[in-house]
Amino acid sequence: MFARSTAARTLARRAFSSSARAERKVAVLGAGGGIGQPMSLLLKTDPLVTSLSLYDIRGAPGVAADISHVNTKASCKGYEQADIGSALKGAEVVVIPAGVPRKPGMTRDDLFVSYLLTLSLLSPLTSPLPSLPRLRQNTNASIVRDLAKACAEHCPKAMICIISNPVNSTVPIFAEVFKKAGVFDPKRLFGVTTLDVVRASTFLSGIQGTDPKDTRVTVVGGHSGVTIVPLLSQTEIAKGVSGQAYKDLVKRIQFGGDEVVQAKAGTGSATLSMGYAGATFVNSLIRGMNGEKNVVEPTFVKSPLYESEGVEYFSSNVELGANGVEKIHPVGQLSAEEQELLNACLPDLKKNIAKGVEFAKSS
Ligand SMILES: NC(=O)C1=CN([C@@H]2O[C@H](COP(=O)(O)OP(=O)(O)OC[C@H]3O[C@@H](n4cnc5c(N)ncnc54)[C@H](O)[C@@H]3O)[C@@H](O)[C@H]2O)C=CC1
Numbered sequence: 001m002f003a004r005s006t007a008a009r010t011l012a013r014r015a016f017s018s019s020a021r022a023e024r025k026v027a028v029l030g031a032g033g034g035i036g037q038p039m040s041l042l043l044k045t046d047p048l049v050t051s052l053s054l055y056d057i058r059g060a061p062g063v064a065a066d067i068s069h070v071n072t073k074a075s076c077k078g079y080e081q082a083d084i085g086s087a088l089k090g091a092e093v094v095v096i097p098a099g100v101p102r103k104p105g106m107t108r109d110d111l112f113v114s115y116l117l118t119l120s121l122l123s124p125l126t127s128p129l130p131s132l133p134r135l136r137q138n139t140n141a142s143i144v145r146d147l148a149k150a151c152a153e154h155c156p157k158a159m160i161c162i163i164s165n166p167v168n169s170t171v172p173i174f175a176e177v178f179k180k181a182g183v184f185d186p187k188r189l190f191g192v193t194t195l196d197v198v199r200a201s202t203f204l205s206g207i208q209g210t211d212p213k214d215t216r217v218t219v220v221g222g223h224s225g226v227t228i229v230p231l232l233s234q235t236e237i238a239k240g241v242s243g244q245a246y247k248d249l250v251k252r253i254q255f256g257g258d259e260v261v262q263a264k265a266g267t268g269s270a271t272l273s274m275g276y277a278g279a280t281f282v283n284s285l286i287r288g289m290n291g292e293k294n295v296v297e298p299t300f301v302k303s304p305l306y307e308s309e310g311v312e313y314f315s316s317n318v319e320l321g322a323n324g325v326e327k328i329h330p331v332g333q334l335s336a337e338e339q340e341l342l343n344a345c346l347p348d349l350k351k352n353i354a355k356g357v358e359f360a361k362s363s
């Protein structure tokens with residue numbers, strides 16, 4: 001992993017040696033889960049990570065004990081529920097894959113409202129109404145809200161990378177909690193949309209017979225269905241993919257998550273590819289923090305690009321630096337098809353963001 005050009009590798013080495021003493025403590029919240037475990041393993045093998053703090057409401061000490069035997073530099077420690085303060089103390093990067101994954105038939109937005117709550121309504125005998133408020137606590141929205149409160153208290157200056165779905169709403173929730181606590185810095189909050197870029201690269205290179213490592217596709221918008229907008233016209237390698245093949249490719253990139261949810265048949269959603277994508281994003285983020293120049297990743301951040309249309313958060317190419325977001329790149333030239341995709345994305349994205357803001361403000 002972490003494949004890069006020779007020039008980038010030289011820069012990374014230089015950045016690494018100039019920051020060889022830089023302590024880079026990374027905390028993973030939800031480290032015992034399907035994403036948390038492989039991502040933590042990959043982070044343990046990243047030479048830029050010096051300390052790994054693995055937290056989950058269940059199982060993190062065991063995962064940490066296992067991973068800590070890998071003979072790489074980073075130290076690794078696991079924490080249980082009562083220890084979230086120790087887990088977060090001194091963390092410079094916090095990655096959050098905590099929460100419930102999808103099952104077939106669900107959208108990511110369904111994860112905002114509790115899956116358990118839905119079940120309880122269907123089975124009132126096993127889940128009597130008086131327990132509904134407790135079940136409501138199990139939504140991804142409230143999980144992210146509560147983890148945001150803990151981060152605001154214990155590591156308000158950390159870079160925060162949100163994986164928990166629906167990303168289009170959980171990032172605004174996190175931001176609102178930080179605003180309430182008076183510690184919000186928009187440059188330090190990222191929705192992780194890297195898996196969309198990873199998939200676009202894999203699917204396109206599969207069609208064109210190219211090496212995925214040289215097949216970079218910019219994907220903008222949000223992280224669900226039609227809010228995912230691949231900009232294939234900006235990639236030389238995509239030239240020649242047109243007509244039905246183009247439509248199929250766009251659909252596959254937009255609904256790649258559903259492909260995995262279907263294939264896993266009720267046992268979860270993408271975990272291993274997401275672990276890879278999450279560790280890749282964190283590696284880029286730390287390279288930027290360590291002073292490497294021109295580190296660019298698409299990520300869902302507070303963005304001025306479509307603010308005038310009421311869309312406060314948007315994923316586009318972002319240059320990462322010492323303080324997080326260094327520069328937000330515009331989407332660039334769009335084809336007529338891409339303009340249509342963007343037109344379809346913005347209203348949905350606006351609704352998803354408003355839902356997150358509303359939830360955080362009212363809870
Ligand atoms: N941004 C993206 O591209 C992607 C996002 N996801 C999302 O990531 C989330 C996690 O997915 P999986 O790892 O497959 O689920 P999982 O169920 O395997 O793991 C989730 C983990 O979170 C833990 N957890 C629950 N509440 C917690 C809390 N309050 N504090 C700390 N840990 C807590 C659970 O104990 C569990 O270990 C889901 O919401 C899923 O939709 C999944 C794939 C891609």
Ligand SMILES: O=C([O-])CC(=O)C(=O)O
Pocket residue numbers: 101102108165195256257258260261269270
């Ligand atoms: O599809 C899901 O629910 C998980 C996800 O976000 C993805 O795989 O892109």
